[in-house]
Amino acid sequence: MASTIDVGIIMGSQSDWATMKAAADILTELGVSFESRIVSAHRTPDRLYDYAKTITAGSPTEGASGWLAAPGDVAAWHQALVTLVNTDGAVRQQMGENGRANASTYFTEQALCARTLSVYQQVIAQQQTASRR
Secondary structure, eight states: OOTTOOEEEEESSGGGHHHHHHHHHHHHHHTOOEEEEEOOTTTOHHHHHHHHHHOOOOOOEEETTEEEOOTTOHHHHHHHHHHHHTSOHHHHHHHHHHHHHHHHHHOOHHHHHHHHHHHHHHHHHHHHHHHTO
């Protein structure tokens, strides 16, 4: 990604643009430079891999249940996958067990509903603020 680009919008297919255009519109409104690419992990994995190699971003952080990469940080995600593949099988098994324990704690129906409601409340508040302008 060129140094003048702050955000890369990655889509699996052109049909995703209808959804991703909203993100592009917000970035434009905020003055954030971006580029959009169709790089399907399923149909064109090499293209995604090549794109990820061009991004200069943060590194993944090692955690008890795997390697954490910031949302949207494809370079860190790529490095995390490479690291995971090259990790000892027993370590991967322990990460899986830790991940399942975390999922059962943090992804309960109640927790997911609360987070979803919070997102909707934020969107409504932003729309109300925008309509007052």
